[in-house]
Amino acid sequence: MSEHSLPQTDLAAQPDPAAQEDLTAQADLAAARAGDDAAFTRLVEPLRRELHAHCYRMLGSSYDADDALQDALLRAWRGLARFEGRSTLRSWLYTVATRTCLDLVESRGRRALPMDLSPSSDRAILEDPPLTEIAWLGPYSAGDLAGGPVARYEQREAVELAFVAALQHLPGNQRAALLLFEVLGFSAAEIATMMDTSTASVNSALQRARKLVDEKIPAVTQQQTIREIGNARLEEIVTQYSTALERGDADALVALLTEDVTWAMPPMGHWYSGIKAAMDFAVEVPLTRCPSWRNRTTTANGQPAVACYLGTAPDAEHFGWAITVLNLRGDKICGVTSFVGPEHFALLGLPASVD
Template sequence: MNREAVVPESAMDGEEFVRATEPYRRELLAHCYRMLGSFDDATDVVQETYLRAWRAYDAFEGRSSVRTWLYRIATNTCLTALTHHSRRVLPSGLGAPEPDPTAAPVPAAPGVRWIQPVPDALFGPGTEAADPASVVLAREDLRLALVASLQYLSGTQRAVLILRDVLAFTAPEVAAMLGTTTAAVKSTLQRARTRLRQLAPAAEDITQPTAPEAHHVLDQYIAAFQNADASALEHLLRRDATLEATPFTTWFAGNHTCVPYLRTWVLGSPGDWLMLPTRANNQPAAMTYARTPQATYHAYGLAVLTVTTTGIRHIHAFHDPSLAELFGFPPTIGPA
């Protein structure tokens, strides 16, 4: 005898919850990354956000959109996380640049929490994206220098600035999300904008050339590194270029110190490095491999370039082999 299949009510609720909330996962991840400066922390908070949302979904009365409701949960979860951890930094946030290019890099003390890069592929359009505009929002304002600057704001200032200026929520919407008044939101936003103007890079430092031009600069950078060609690197770097690399506190400002440091401590011989092009934080980047005595290449980390129309303004290097997996690269390549 045939029996009609009965779908449990909990399963139907689960399917409805997924349909209603899943289209916003990528942009929520970008939002939490801006707030926290860490892909790992952002991933954890997004998971917690969806868990809290699932538990509260039956009580959701539709007084706001699902998207606004999820941002309220995610933002407050981020603010809670920020009360338990120190801010994340780049080496340039820990002190002045090193004037001596022959100085050995100094490892940071244990416990320093570093800004983490994120692959552009995580925020590209996907089949789950219900609104193309939301994907664009998720890609904007992810550049490393701006994410690092945001970490100097208080948690509330950070939240208000991102929700208002990046995501374009209204002041009353933000007030409702944070449990405060519209007047308080406007005052906090003004203070946050003032502080960010003091911290953020100049306009020319974040203005990108066309995509083909930036890609061409990245190709030249990779070729110079793989050939251990310091002169080619000097030609690519602007005179005011800066270089910093985690997990070291040592960093350099000015072509005159960056290039000698690279020549002394990093470049080595032709073939010591292998680099593969990628993109991180909406910037050109190179996954970096170091050659072993067995002629294989092991993942070393990631170099993220700030490219302007007049050359490379900044090199952020991250010594973290685990980034290879995050960016979709193998941990080992070779033999050469």
């Protein structure tokens, strides 16, 4: 052999990473069935984030999603011996998680936004106590969800506020069928097995669910809007909103809003529709009656957001007050949803207070 020639390699002897990964998974599955909880953790850990997102879409609350996922994984651990390998482990875990969520939907009901409860107010309501008896829709941290298409919706599109809010109007079985088919890419036949029903029933549920959801969500998603305006313009809009709030600058704020903008602050029950009503509220409350704001730009539900900290004076410590999620149409803000409550800050990995 020439000194310049390469040695021949036995390709058959080279390890196949996919095959090796499959062997490892099979070994972990066998160990988990034998009671090895560490092996079970290794099996489910790569799927934990997407399962949690599925539970959030079903339930509309990160806290409910936490409970559902914990319960689902406990059910899966206890029932692992019944997993016969006829489907993938991922499909089986989605079956367990979906059925767990359906149990919670039945017992806890749906999550709401102020728009679901009453007509909009045409002027600022100064006495607007929180409605603690309502199960409110909550924000979601979607920072590490995949951005590529899975089925009809991207993962980030599938946690946008408008989509998750629309889902809450569906009965549990329709909600589950739509998510499993449109977001996660399971077939109608697979969903029928997962939900212990017929393929015809799944197709019927999908038809009814699509009709309602399509009526309630915008034709253009927030992900499409963000791509169209670009990151630089998006950052500029969010910074301008944040600065206008901190400075109490009504003119700067109104320049950012569409004529039909909506503004809601769950758990407050009142909400505002149209620039006149929204600005009446903004001027009367956040721009005037709140002593001092410190804001941090962030993201929630895959959308631009602002973490709003409220202080008694500019030089005082400011405490987490609300996570404000912004809906855009073109390069204008068409929706402001401020989720009031310090508990939302930890969900997004944000500090409880700032100087």
